[in-house]
Amino acid sequence: MSIRNPNKKIRIDGEAEEHHIGVDRLSSLPDHILQSVLSFLDCTKRSVQTSVLSRRWRSLWKQVPILTLRTKHFTPSSFARYVGEVLSRRPENCNIDVIYYAHLDFSIDKELFHRVVKFAASHSCQELVCVPYDDEALDSYLFFPFENSNLRTLRIRRAALESGFGSCGFSMLTILELEECSLPCDTAADLDPFANFPCLKDLILSCCGFEDDQCCFNINGPQLVKLLVYEFDCSKLEIFAPKLKFFDYLVYSKITSLFNLRLPSLDHADISVVRRCHDERNMEEMKACYISLLQGLHNASSLFMNDSLFEELGEV
Incomplete structure (x- = not known):
């Protein structure tokens, strides 16, 4: 007759019971x-939904460092209410790192966007991304009321x-x-729009231009290190970037009619001209x-x- 080891039985039963019930180790992690x-998570809405898991999770979403505000599964009115609720429930003293106001699939309220921008400014946001799907989602003029902002990165489409x-x-x-953005040219300051960005190091301009394509575009970048200009409409391009x-x-x-480039520290230049049309x-x-x-x-x-540029040079 065999005699079972009672300690072994208890250990096995304990393991089985633990395996059956499970242990919530995730909730024990720091906030x-x-x-x-x-x-x-792909959107802040998913973060909000975790508040029903338990009391431990009820308020965690209110202080996430990244907000992703998307219109998927919302109507315009319900999206406005949702954004207002998310912003109003965040503690005043809780700063935020990144706001993605992206993947917009219907026209948005200009006032709502300005509210998000003001929220970013008041909560020391370091990165703001606004990328709509719809061509007319941000068709009205945008104003950025930043004063003494901590914003380090800004992407707008x-x-x-x-x-x-x-x-x-x-x-x-x-x-x-800036991608597919229209820049004003009402004043002299508009023609040198980045002169008051003293820390700007990376500037990307893709398919942008002035309302009047005969304007002379100035880029003064004392700290600029990397500059990408893709299909920018202007009659003259002047760049002064010593670094x-x-x-x-x-x-x-x-191609722009005239260039005035002062780039004393330039290491690498990549120039591509696709065969001209309507020129x-x-x-x-x-x-x-x-x-x-x-x-x-x-x-x-x-x-x-590129090859097309060599062909163009051969023709002229």
Whole structure:
């Protein structure tokens, strides 16, 4: 007759019971770790839904470091209420790292967007991303009421920016990305919109331009290190960036008529010109364009030019 070891039986039963019931080890983690985990969810709405799990999770979503506000599964009115609820429930003394106001699939209320911007400014937001799907989601002029802002990164897509955009107080901004944006040219300051961004290091301008494409566009960047200009509509481009290391310029249709580039520290330049269309300028005018462009790149340690550009140079 065999005799069972009672200790062994208890251990086995204990393991089985533990396996059956389970242990919530996730809830035992510190708040800041759980809030970081919630920030990785695809939208803040998912974070809010975790509040029903238990008392431990009830208020964690209110202090997540990243807010992702998306219109999916919302109507315009319900989205406005949802955003208002999320912002109003966040503690006043709780700063935020990033706000993604993105993936918008219907036109948004301008006042709602301005409320998000003011919220970002008042909560020391370091990165603001606004990327709508709909071409007309941000068709009205946008105003950024930042004063002494901690904002480090700003990304905007498909927007018409108000006159005075460069005077909004982006004193700490280091990365600016504008895609399919219209810039005003009402005043002299509008033609040099980044002069008051003293810390700007990375600037990306993609498919942007002035309301009047005959404007002369100035970029003064004392700290600028990386500059990407893709299909920017202007008659003349002037750049003064004493610390610029990388310059990418790409144009699909009509190259800027005249360049004045002062880039004494330039390391690498990447110039791509896709075969021109709807450009009726004669050979002499095109020659002046290319000469002014290449002269401004003479300090570059390396220079890349695409095949189409070589063909264009051969023609002129």
